[in-house]
Amino acid sequence: MRRAGVQLNGRLAGVLEERDTGYVFSYALEYLASPDAVAVSLSLPLQAEPFEDKRLFPFFDGLIPEGWLLDIAEQTWKLDARDRMGLLMSCCRDCIGAVGVVPIGEADDE
Numbered sequence: 001m002r003r004a005g006v007q008l009n010g011r012l013a014g015v016l017e018e019r020d021t022g023y024v025f026s027y028a029l030e031y032l033a034s035p036d037a038v039a040v041s042l043s044l045p046l047q048a049e050p051f052e053d054k055r056l057f058p059f060f061d062g063l064i065p066e067g068w069l070l071d072i073a074e075q076t077w078k079l080d081a082r083d084r085m086g087l088l089m090s091c092c093r094d095c096i097g098a099v100g101v102v103p104i105g106e107a108d109d110e
Contacts, residue, residue, distance in 0.1 A: 003104040004089050006040060006060075013040050016101065018085040022054040040099055056084045063092045063099065 002018045006025070014027040025044060031037050032048060039045050041059035051057065064087045065073060073091045074081060081087070092101040 002085055002089065004085075005102045005104055007100040007102060008038070008040055009098050010100070013037075015104065016057075016060060016088075018056075022052060023056055023085075024050050024052050025057060025060075026050040056088070060088055060092075060101070063095050063101065064088055065091055 001020075004016045005012050006014045006016055011031070012028050013031045014025055017024045017026075027037075027046060027048070029048070032046060037046060041057075043059050044051055044057065055061075061084055064070070064084065070081065070087075070091075073079060073087065077090050079086050079090060088101050089103045092099075094100055
């Protein structure tokens with residue numbers, strides 16, 4: 001299982017997890033309690049319940065570079081274009097815009 005912190009304007013907004021069954025995104029409770037909390041995406045509105053999907057959520061997949069920039073990332077970090085979570089965690093720490101994705105660490109394979 002791989003996990004990444006999702007930051008909005010440099011502040012932890014939630015956690016994205018890759019599991020054997022798919023992906024889970026959960027907002028951090030501290031973030032939800034903040035009066036100035038905003039959703040990271042219109043497709044992921046603020047809510048305490050986690051979002052689950054078999055595929056990487058389109059919002060996060062859209063953060064991954066394309067074209068020549070993706071080619072450079074794949075060659076530099078020896079990444080597989082099919083490993084969307086790996087690409088997201090490697091290439092999207094400091095994206096254009098307000099959202100960043102920072103690896104939390106890898107847990108043992110469960």
